[in-house]
Amino acid sequence: MTRKRRRLILIGGALGVLAIAVALMLNAFRDSIVFFNSPSDVVEKHIAPGTRMRLGGLVKAGSLVRGDDLKIRFDVTDGNREIAVAYQGVLPDLFREGQGVVAEGALDGSGVFTADTILAKHDETYMPKEVADALKKSGHWKDDYGRRAAMPAAGAGK
Amino acid sequence: MIAELGHYALILALGLALIQASMPIVGARHDDPTLLSVAVPAALAQFVFVALSFGALAACYVTSDFSVLNVYENSNSAMPLMYRLTSVWGNHEGSMMLWVFILALFGALVAAFGGNLPVKLKANALAVQAWIAAAFQLFILTTSNPFLRIVDAPFEGRDLNPVLQDPGLAFHPPLLYLGYVGFSIAFSFAIAALLEGRIDAAWARWVRPWVLTAWMCLTLGIAGGSYWAYYELGWGGYWFWDPVENASLMPWLAGTALLHSAVVMEKRGALKVWTILLAILAFSLSLIGTFLVRSGVLTSVHVFATDPRRGIFILAILVAFIGGALALYAWRAPLLKQGGLFAPVSREGALVLNNLFLTCACATVFVGTLYPLALEALTGDKISVGPPFFNATFGPLFLPLLVAMPFGPLLGWKRGDLLGAAQRLTAAAFIAAVAIAATFALQHGGPVLAPFGVGLALFVMIGALIDLAERTMILRVPLNAALRRAAGLPRSAWGSAIAHFGIGVTLLGIVVVTGWGAERIAALKLGDTIDIAHYRLTFDGLFNRPGPNYREVVGRFTVHKINGDLLGTMEPSRRTFPARNMATTEAALMRRGVSQLYLSLGDPAPDGTVPVRLYFKPLVLLIWLGALVMFVGGGLSLSDRRLRIGAPRPAKMPAAPQAAE
Numbered sequence: 001m002t003r004k005r006r007r008l009i010l011i012g013g014a015l016g017v018l019a020i021a022v023a024l025m026l027n028a029f030r031d032s033i034v035f036f037n038s039p040s041d042v043v044e045k046h047i048a049p050g051t052r053m054r055l056g057g058l059v060k061a062g063s064l065v066r067g068d069d070l071k072i073r074f075d076v077t078d079g080n081r082e083i084a085v086a087y088q089g090v091l092p093d094l095f096r097e098g099q100g101v102v103a104e105g106a107l108d109g110s111g112v113f114t115a116d117t118i119l120a121k122h123d124e125t126y127m128p129k130e131v132a133d134a135l136k137k138s139g140h141w142k143d144d145y146g147r148r149a150a151m152p153a154a155g156a157g158k
Numbered sequence: 159m160i161a162e163l164g165h166y167a168l169i170l171a172l173g174l175a176l177i178q179a180s181m182p183i184v185g186a187r188h189d190d191p192t193l194l195s196v197a198v199p200a201a202l203a204q205f206v207f208v209a210l211s212f213g214a215l216a217a218c219y220v221t222s223d224f225s226v227l228n229v230y231e232n233s234n235s236a237m238p239l240m241y242r243l244t245s246v247w248g249n250h251e252g253s254m255m256l257w258v259f260i261l262a263l264f265g266a267l268v269a270a271f272g273g274n275l276p277v278k279l280k281a282n283a284l285a286v287q288a289w290i291a292a293a294f295q296l297f298i299l300t301t302s303n304p305f306l307r308i309v310d311a312p313f314e315g316r317d318l319n320p321v322l323q324d325p326g327l328a329f330h331p332p333l334l335y336l337g338y339v340g341f342s343i344a345f346s347f348a349i350a351a352l353l354e355g356r357i358d359a360a361w362a363r364w365v366r367p368w369v370l371t372a373w374m375c376l377t378l379g380i381a382g383g384s385y386w387a388y389y390e391l392g393w394g395g396y397w398f399w400d401p402v403e404n405a406s407l408m409p410w411l412a413g414t415a416l417l418h419s420a421v422v423m424e425k426r427g428a429l430k431v432w433t434i435l436l437a438i439l440a441f442s443l444s445l446i447g448t449f450l451v452r453s454g455v456l457t458s459v460h461v462f463a464t465d466p467r468r469g470i471f472i473l474a475i476l477v478a479f480i481g482g483a484l485a486l487y488a489w490r491a492p493l494l495k496q497g498g499l500f501a502p503v504s505r506e507g508a509l510v511l512n513n514l515f516l517t518c519a520c521a522t523v524f525v526g527t528l529y530p531l532a533l534e535a536l537t538g539d540k541i542s543v544g545p546p547f548f549n550a551t552f553g554p555l556f557l558p559l560l561v562a563m564p565f566g567p568l569l570g571w572k573r574g575d576l577l578g579a580a581q582r583l584t585a586a587a588f589i590a591a592v593a594i595a596a597t598f599a600l601q602h603g604g605p606v607l608a609p610f611g612v613g614l615a616l617f618v619m620i621g622a623l624i625d626l627a628e629r630t631m632i633l634r635v636p637l638n639a640a641l642r643r644a645a646g647l648p649r650s651a652w653g654s655a656i657a658h659f660g661i662g663v664t665l666l667g668i669v670v671v672t673g674w675g676a677e678r679i680a681a682l683k684l685g686d687t688i689d690i691a692h693y694r695l696t697f698d699g700l701f702n703r704p705g706p707n708y709r710e711v712v713g714r715f716t717v718h719k720i721n722g723d724l725l726g727t728m729e730p731s732r733r734t735f736p737a738r739n740m741a742t743t744e745a746a747l748m749r750r751g752v753s754q755l756y757l758s759l760g761d762p763a764p765d766g767t768v769p770v771r772l773y774f775k776p777l778v779l780l781i782w783l784g785a786l787v788m789f790v791g792g793g794l795s796l797s798d799r800r801l802r803i804g805a806p807r808p809a810k811m812p813a814a815p816q817a818a819e
Binding site for chain 2: 003006009010013014017018020021025027028029033034035036037054066068069070088089090091093094104133
């Protein structure tokens with residue numbers, strides 16, 4: 001076998017594996033991408049029921065209703081629109097009314113968003129970036145969202 | 159006072175880093191031994207000052223000096239000493255200090271133990287190391303200074319994020335950073351080789367121990383982080399394909415590829431240019447990992463207190479180092495001579511295959527992690543790329559790698575005998591087939607793919623054992639002769655076989671827990687029972703328990719086997735931390751062999767019912783034990799004689815590589 005032929009085999013193999021990887025990725029991109037939407041987006045884009053997506057916004061104060069068997073309903077709002085969310089399961093530790101939330105699932109026929117995942121965050125000061133952007137877009141962003149509690153009077157200095 | 163000393167020490171370290179970054183390079187260009195000799199003492203001194211600075215920060219934490227803003231924000235005097243100490247790196251500023259500290263430590267180790275390195279290579283490598291150090295020290299001093307004071311010192315600190323108040327914080331970040339930063343050594347050596355424009359097989363031997371050390375720490379760091387997330391987050395998952403996890407997985411994949419290609423380079427002088435590229439990529443991915451975690455550009459379950467403004471600075475570091483390194487590579491790599499021919503079916507060929515699949519798998523993770531960023535920048539659409547994407551891309555690429563893995567070590571260098579290797583693996587294939595059939599027979603209408611996964615895991619494990627059996631000829635020669643052969647076997651051979659075995663162990667854990675794990679979610683009243691697998695849990699009530707800096711509501715559950723044997727109690731809890739008004743869930747784990755029962759508590763309702771999540775995780779501990787086995791394998795390989803005694807002169811190439819025919 002000549003040096004040239006060996007190199008060809010090597011390059012051919014490399015391109016082959018690369019092609020497989022690219023094909024796998026393109027295929028996966030078609031099937032498994034989930035879009036993020038704010039409640040306003042959901043209304044404006046007329047998203048069809050059953051389309052898997054992420055819904056983000058603030059949990060509307062006073063909207064949380066707990067039912068039997070760990071069933072939960074609450075409204076997600078971006079200040080302009082609201083979407084009712086239904087979820088069954090244990091809520092993450094940082095789930096609170098008035099706080100940011102990201103839910104994953106799909107709209108059902110009656111316009112209720114059925115979530116199978118409510119995303120949990122590690123940090124009480126943390127506002128999911130998508131939620132922050134959506135709030136800014138709808139004009140309901142407040143500067144203290146996601147910010148640490150005010151520092152002691154003098155602030156930082158030497 | 160201590161804080162100011164720490165701050166000053168860091169400034170001095172930056173000065174030293176700048177000297178270390180410039181003098182040796184100039185010295186190497188002009189063959190000036192005086193300038194070249196600056197590198198070693200500068201690296202050592204820089205380490206001393208960085209260590210002083212890091213020590214000063216740690217001292218502020220241990221003594222709870224709340225006049226330091228960073229301590230005030232992340233510590234509390236009620237915390238146990240261990241958490242006061244580990245909270246040094248439980249925040250952005252402190253973790254960057256740890257990063258720089260480990261970077262300086264590695265630099266000092268090269269300076270101290272690199273006695274047999276060629277002077278120029280060593281000086282250049284230390285200089286590159288100092289560029290990185292200077293960039294990050296500047297980053298800390300200008301954007302993330304941990305030594306800032308508060309004028310009116312508060313009496314009490316704001317406490318460490320409760321999720322981080324865990325022994326995991328003591329091990330996970332340092333190990334991960336040892337891995338990330340360890341790859342900087344390979345990077346520095348690669349750049350140094352490119353600057354010099356020459357490279358030989360000995361380069362691989364010098365770099366290998368550092369890569370191996372970094373790889374071992376990263377393996378353990380990732381596994382440790384995964385176990386921590388598993389028991390702390392309360393949803394029983396050990397890997398979420400989260401951007402931050404991917405950020406640590408990518409350097410691991412590139413590092414694993416580097417580890418293997420360096421073998422080819424060392425033994426056969428081939429793949430030089432490729433190995434250099436991998437060395438650059440492994441560290442570049444580590445930098446990208448740091449950027450992803452620190453900048454907050456991606457939504458992640460593991461991100462703590464981020465600040466986008468800092469992201470810009472890290473992005474600049476990223477562009478400068480990765481862009482600069484790749485440009486230098488494009489310019490200088492053609493100067494490096496290729497060497498060592500081999501047939502496609504050979505040990506080298508197998509290692510190339512390994513590299514192909516690892517880098518492609520790494521590329522899919524890279525694309526999946528960064529695609530949302532790119533799409534948002536281009537179209538404004540926000541998407542998330544979750545587990546389905548990675549399962550559909552990473553999985554199929556790893557599968558052939560695992561199938562091929564046992565074959566590699568059985569093939570000879572230069573030209574291998576695939577049929578012979580296959581024959582020697584017959585036993586492994588046979589046992590795997592029996593295992594597949596047996597699992598199908600034992601389960602009733604369970605998952606279809608999982609039995610094949612079990613078979614593959616066994617094939618990988620037994621394949622590794624066959625590799626050792628072949629080398630010691632244990633079944634073919636008398637036992638004591640085989641033992642003598644085993645003792646004479648290089649430790650690196652033991653190491654690689656054991657590490658490969660560990661991959662199989664981890665795979666077995668993943669397959670079994672995915673295929674046969676069970677989950678129950680329920681709301682329980684006092685006295686209610688809940689069944690899972692062959693266990694029955696009874697809810698015996700809630701009680702309160704005080705903690706050092708938290709209050710705790712504990713649920714008590716009695717665990718029986720379905721047939722009645724009492725196994726013990728499980729006590730999951732919810733902790734409330736008044737300093738931050740935050741709650742955390744502490745899952746209860748009951749170990750049964752290497753399987754676990756996993757129980758976590760939701761927020762109790764006013765009427766006394768508690769929501770619980772209960773999981774049965776069969777063989778789950780194998781996932782992390784496998785990583786431990788890989789770590790041990792790496793350690794054995796690291797202790798190999800040829801790495802300890804250092805590299806010989808770039809010996810005459812064994813009769814200039816000839817074409818095999």
